[in-house]
Amino acid sequence: MDELINRVNWEKNGGIVPVIVQDTRGEVLTLAYMSREALRKTLETGYAHYYSRSQDRIRMKGEVSGNVQLVKEVRVDCDNDALLLIVEPKGPACHTGNYSCFYRKLGEPERIAEEIDYSLTILRELEELIKQRKEKLLDGSYTSKLFAEGKEKIYKKFGEEAIEVLVAEDRERIIYETADMLYHLLVLLAYNDISLGEVMTELRRRRK
Incomplete structure (x- = not known):
């Protein structure tokens, strides 16, 4: 595996390379x-893992949404500085809910698929921020303060927020308090080194 990985010219682009992703029929799904x-995690697991430049971390495609990409083949270009993944997608590739990120011609408006649900994406972003505040305590951060004060x-804060949901008197208040409860639940999970993905996996197992 090391020999295969070392064939890629990582130094040319500062340690990352672009990846074109297409399905087994030849349709281009995304650029990652x-x-x-x-690449190592992709080869080891058989599922596409990408490097997020905005979040500076490695993520498995579909780790929260379930829209994973089963890798059938990995190709490298003639200069060894770009990859092509041929995958079997389990759901949409695009964050808009469309099958491919290249669903529109230049100049056409963005189209959000009706079934798209951003909630898990928001939770995943919040989870990552909480993890960062745990690993490096930041002055003035409420999250860092919670970790500093301990278990x-x-x-206690999670329990309090759960009660606030139960006693909320109207729809708007329930939504507000539920958001607080979910945040404190993610903090509790992070304290125990449990990822949201692990919880989603358990829910998926129960559904089967």
């Missing part, structure tokens, strides 16, 4: 990026 470790405070 990989680091050495992302008793974290568990």
